[in-house]
Amino acid sequence: GAGVSQSPSNKVTEKGKDVELRCDPISGHTALYWYRQSLGQGLEFLIYFQGNSAPDKSGLPSDRFSAERTGGSVSTLTIQRTQQEDSAVYLCASSSLLAGGTDTQYFGPGTRLTVL
Amino acid sequence: QQQVKQSPQSLIVQKGGIPIINCAYENTAFDYFPWYQQFPGKGPALLIAIRPDVSEKKEGRFTISFNKSAKQFSLHIMDSQPGDSATYFCAARSIRNSGYALNFGKGTSLLVTP
Numbered sequence: 720g721a722g723v724s725q726s727p728s729n730k731v732t733e734k735g736k737d738v739e740l741r742c743d744p745i746s747g748h749t750a751l752y753w754y755r756q757s758l759g760q761g762l763e764f765l766i767y768f769q770g771n772s773a774p775d776k777s778g779l780p781s782d783r784f785s786a787e788r789t790g791g792s793v794s795t796l797t798i799q800r801t802q803q804e805d806s807a808v809y810l811c812a813s814s815s816l817l818a819g820g821t822d823t824q825y826f827g828p829g830t831r832l833t834v835l
Numbered sequence: 836q837q838q839v840k841q842s843p844q845s846l847i848v849q850k851g852g853i854p855i856i857n858c859a860y861e862n863t864a865f866d867y868f869p870w871y872q873q874f875p876g877k878g879p880a881l882l883i884a885i886r887p888d889v890s891e892k893k894e895g896r897f898t899i900s901f902n903k904s905a906k907q908f909s910l911h912i913m914d915s916q917p918g919d920s921a922t923y924f925c926a927a928r929s930i931r932n933s934g935y936a937l938n939f940g941k942g943t944s945l946l947v948t949p
Contacts, residue, residue: 723878750935761841761924761941762879775936810878816935824937826871826878 721745723827725811731833732801740796740830744813751794752824753786756808765809768794769816801834808832838862839927841940848915849948856910856943858925863906865927869937870899870910873922882923883910915947 724743732738744751753765764778768788779785783801788794798805808829814822840859848854858868869884885892885899885908892899896913912919922944926937 752936754937754939759844759941761837762926762937762939764936764938767936769935778936812878814935822935823869823881823884826880828876828878 723811723813723825725809725827725830727830728828729831729833731835733835734803735800737797737799738801738832740798740809740832742794742796742811742813742827744792744794744811745815745825746792748813748815748825749791750814750816750822750824751788752812752814753794753796754810754812756810756829757806762810765796798832801832803834806832806834837941838938839925839940841925841943843943844941845944845946847946847948850916852915852947854912854915854919854945854947856923856925856945857907858909858927858940859905859907860927860938861906862927862929862938864929865938866930867928868899868901868908869926869928870897871924871926871939873924873942879924912945915945917947917949920945920947 726741749770751768754762766786767775783799786796810829812824812826814824816822870882871879872882873879883894898911901908922942924942925940
C-alpha cells in the first residue's frame with residue numbers, strides 16, 4: 720500500500736514568513752511523529768501524536784513551531800516567523816503501535832525547507 | 836543533549852568487507868534499539884532492531900551486537916555491497932520515560948567501493 724507522503728518536497732521561503740508542511744500517514748496508523756534532520760546532526764524529535772491523546776510536544780524547539788493532526792490522520796507542522804536556523808529536512812513518520820512498544824516507524828521522504 | 840553517540844561519522848570499505856558502526860548510550864531506561872538506513876533523497880527505513888534481553892540479532896547480512904553492561908551496540912554488515920552505500924542511524928527509545936519517540940545518533944555515511 721501507499722507509504723507516508725509529505726508535501727511539499729521542497730520549500731524555499733524568506734526569513735520571517737510562515738510555512739506549513741503536510742504529512743499523510745499510512746492509513747490506519749494511529750501514531751504520527753515529526754522529526755527534523757539537520758546536516759550532520761541526525762534526526763531530532765519534534766512532536767508525537769497518538770490517537771486522541773494530547774500530543775507530546777516536548778521536542779518542539781520554540782513556540783514558533785506548532786503541529787496539529789486532524790481526524791487522527793493528516794498532520795500539519797507550522798513554523799511561524801521562520802529563521803535561517805530552521806532550514807532542515809522535516810521528516811514525518813507513522814506507526815501502528817504494538818504491545819511491547821516495538822512498533823516500526825515508517826518515514827516519509829521529507830520536506831526540505833530552506834529559509835533565505 | 837545527544838542521548839545516543841554514534842561513530843564513526845563516515846566509513847569507506849571495499850566490496851566484501853565488514854563495516855562496523857558503533858553506538859553508545861547512557862540512559863539505562865532505553866529498551867528498544869533500532870537501526871535505520873537512509874538513501875539520498877529518501878526517508879530513513881528500519882533495517883533491524885534489538886531489545887536489551889538479547890546480545891545479538893541477525894537478519895540476512897546485517898547483525899546487531901548488544902552489550903548491556905557497557906551500554907553499547909553495534910551494526911555489522913557482512914559481505915558488504917556497493918548497494919549498501921547509505922547513511923546509517925542508530926536509535927534508542929524508552930517507552931517509560933519518553934514515550935515512543937526515537938533518540939537518534941548523528942549517522943554514519945557508508946561508502947562501499949566496487
